[in-house]
Amino acid sequence: MSRKALLIFVLLALISIVGVVVTQVYWFKQAYNNNQEEFNKNVRIALKEVVKGIIKYNNTSTIPNDPVQQVTPNYFTVMVNDRIDAQVLQHYLQVELDKFNVRQGYEFNIYDCANRKMLYGEYDDGTSALPTIVNSKLPQDDNYYFTVYFPHKSSGILQNMTLWIYSSAIVMIVVIFFTFGLFVIIRQRRLSEIQRDFINNMAHEIRTPLSTISISAETIKNPDMLNTPSRLLNYATIIMDEANKLRIQLERVLSIAETENNIKITLEEVDLQSLILEVANQCISKVTVKKISFNTSFNAKNHVVYGDKLHLSNLFTNLIDNAIKYSGDALILQANTTDKQPGQLEVSIADNGIGISKENQKRIFDKFYRVPTGNVHNTKGFGIGLSYVSLIAKMHKATIKVQSDGKSGTTFILNFLQA
16 A cells, blocks of 8 residues: 555544544434433423322412423422422322333422421432532522422433443444554554665665675686785685675674563663763774764763663764764764753763754654665664664663754753762
8 A cells, every 4th residue: 555545544534533433422412412301301291290289189279380490400499389298299209200201319398488498308219318409599489389409310311321322332442443453554554664664774785795795706716816815815805894794784683683671781880971982982983984073071070870881882882873874074073961960960962964853753763763865875774773772771761862953963862870
C-alpha cells in the first residue's frame, strides 16, 4: 500500500470511528431523554390520579386545575386544596405509581398550610435515610399539597435502558478493537519503512568495501604483481583494511540484538569532563577532510558520576561522531558541563551542523531510525547509534533530550546523578 493510499485509509477510518461514536452517543442521549420524558409523563398522570383518589375519599367535588408541578427533574409538588390523610396518600401513591410502571423509591411529604410547614413525611420502603427537601424550595401556599421526591431517578432510568447500555458497550469495544487494528497497521507500515531503509543502508555500507576487496583481489591475480612486492603489499593492506571495516560493520549489526537485559554495566567513579576530552580528541584525530574547532565550557564543580566507563565512552563517541558526520566542512563542536540541583550534572554536546527537524526529534532515539535525506548515502550508519545512547543513558538513570531549530545546529543535553 502506497503512502498516499494509507493516508486516505487512515483518514477515512478516523472519520468512520468518530462518526460511529458520535452517532451512538447521540442515540443513547435521545433514548435517555425519551425515557425521562416517559417517566415524567407517567408520574404526572399517576399523581393526577392520586389527587382524584384523595378528592373522592374526602367526598369533595372540587379538583384543582393542573395540580401537578415539576419543580426539579426529580421533585414534584401536587396541589389538593383539601386535607390530606397520610395513610390514604401513601396507599394511592403505591397503587397509582405501580399502575403506571413507576417503580422507584420515593419520598413524600405533606404540607400543612395552617402552620406553613411540612406536617408529615415518609419513604416508600424505609431502606435508606434520604435527605428531606429544603423548605426554601417548597412553595409557601395557603392550600394543602404534598410533594414527591425521586432520589434515584437517573439510575432508575438507566436500569431500564439495559439493552442500550449493552449495545453501546459492544459498539465501544468494536471501536476500540478497530482503533487498535488501525494503530497496528500504521505501526507495521512504519516498521516496514524502517526495515527497508535499514536494508538499503546496510547494502550500501557493505557494497563499498566488497567492491574494493574485489578490485584489489582481481589486481593481485595479475602475475606481474609478483615482480612488484611493494604494490602487492599495498593491495594486501587495502584488502585487510576493508575486511576490517566489514567486520566492524557486522559487529555493529549484531549488536542490535543486544537489549537492556543482556548489556551489563560495571559502576565506578568516572570523571565525565576528562572522558569527554579523551573521546573528542580520539574522534577528531581521525578526521582529515574537515576543519574542526572544539571548545569546552566546563563549569561543573563536581563532574564525577558512577557509571560504566566503556559504555559512557561509547555514548559520547556516538554523539561526537554524529556531529562530525552531519556537519559541513567547518565544524564547531561545543561541550559544556554545569552543576544542577539537587546533585545533578548537566552535560551538553552542541554542533553547528544541519540540525534536526521537530518531527524527526521525536523519533531519533528509535532503533533503526535515521533522519530521511532522500536516496543519498553521503553519511554512513544503520540508525542504531542514538538508540544505544538512549539505552545507556537510561541504564545510568540519566535523562537525555535534543534541542534544534531544524535548520542549523543540534544540542544533546544529558543529566547525570553526581557521585
